[in-house]
Amino acid sequence: MEASVLQKPAATKQLGKTGVLLVNLGTPDSPSVPDVRKYLREFLMDGRVIDIPLIPRTLLVxxxxxxxRAPKSAKTYQEVWTENGSPLKYYGEVAERELQRVLGxxxxxxxxxxxxxxxxQSGLEIFQKQGLTKIIVIPFFPQYASATTGSIHDKVMEIVREWQIIPDLTFVSSFLDHPKFIEGxxxxxxxxxxxxxxxxxxFSYHGLPERQIRKGDVTKGQVCKLGSCCDSLNAMNQYCYRAQCFETTRRLVKQLGIPEGQYTTCFQSRLGKDPWIQPYTEDLVKELPKKGMKRVLAFSPAFVADCLETTIEVGEEYKELFEEHGGEQWDLVESLNDSPLWIELLADLVKSRV
Incomplete structure (x- = not known):
């Protein structure tokens, strides 16, 4: 047998660099009413966010x-705005800078x-001009939802499909099971x-309309009952947002040693009259003091960066509501923000996909 047949082929050297696109939901350019209104229009006109036909969605938004909603939201954004601008954007910029340093x-x-x-669009155009070999897209959402991660994937594909040359493209769908996410x-x-x-x-997670959960049920109602079906995460519900949230809580309470009966998974930020996934955080907050639970520690594990929904909604508004109904102490666990562990997690996600 010829020697050339026995020789192991040399590894192919990657010719270009790898692009890493870190994507969060978004934030207004400023807390002014016009900028907030502009942001809300773009956000809520996304058919994956408000999943109703275009004409009624346009009229509604x-x-x-x-x-x-813009004037009220603008006042709230003014509360979270810092000298560095929007916290959500600032923490994203730190992640971009630090991850670049770590990856090289x-x-x-x-x-x-x-x-x-x-x-x-602007991020992908930078990658395109540099002739990158591979692009890895990492949405900043631990749990998959069509309205968040799905929308980001959709937008990336909408842009890239117009390119004449499409590089190797990899998406991160979720990372709730990453040990460093839980550890953080x-x-x-x-x-x-x-x-x-x-x-x-x-454990308060951002809510979604029940209809969006049902739309994602590949079994067409055979598995998804919006109840005990979320008691475990398996092949049939692995992309169900509600099931992923309950799984996140289970992993956190296990590491923290919190016994059964001393914690609740719930969902915040309801909008409109249609039923959203339950239980609702707002209702729970009112009931806890009546049951003698006067000191509460709250988590927002659907967010990796503190923002309006964590600092204001969970940290302040629910605190006030809790105290109004007889509660004594309500504390909020901060998100991962700019912690070294968060940067390590991102680096792990990248390296596992190269």
Whole structure:
């Protein structure tokens, strides 16, 4: 047999760099009413966010929600705005910079927002001009949902499909099971637990309309019942947002040693009259003090960066509601934000896909 047949082929050297697109939901360019209105219109006109036909969606968003909600939302954004601008964007910029440092020159890391700036389009154009061999897209959402991760994937494909040359493209769908994601929230929570003996622990996730969960059920109702079907994560419900949220809670309470009966998984940010996934955080907050649970530690594990939905909604509004109904202490565990562990997690996600 010829020697050439026995020789192991040399590994093919990658010719170009790998692009890493970090994508979060988005934020207004400023907390002014016009900028907030512009952001709301782009965000809510996404058919994966408000999943109703175009004409009624246009009338609802442009005729009712954006005009009337923008002034109120602008005041809320002013509360979270810092000297660095939007916290969500600032933490994203830190992640972009630090991940680039960790990964080195063989990678090009860019931050993008699904809505507003910097846009997904601008990030992908930078990659395209540099002739990258591979692009890895990492949405900043631990749990998959069509309205968040799915929308980002959809937008990337909408742009890239117009390219004459499409590079190797890889998407991260979720990372709730990554040990460093769990460890990050556990570390942040332990700082509170060491100081206070809490009566109850609340794990509040951003809500979704029930219809969106049902649309994602590949069994057409045979498995998804919006109830005990989320008691485990398996092949049939692995992309169900509600099931992933309950799985996230199970992993966190296991690491924290929280016993059954002392924690609740719930969902916040309801909008409109249609039923959203339950239980609702707002209802739970009112009931806890009546059951003698006066000291509560809250988590928002659907967010990796503190923003309006964590700092204001969970950290302040629910705190006020809790105290109004007899609660004494309501604390919020901060998100991963700019922690070194978060950067390590992102690096792991990239390296596992190269």
């Amino acid at each position: 442009n005729g009712i929600i954006a005009p009337f 020159d063989e990678f090009v890391v860019k931050l993008a927002m699904r809505y507003q700036s910097p846009s997904i 929230f556990v570390r942040n929570a332990q700082k509170f637990i060491q100081q206070t003996d809490y009566d109850h622990f609340v």
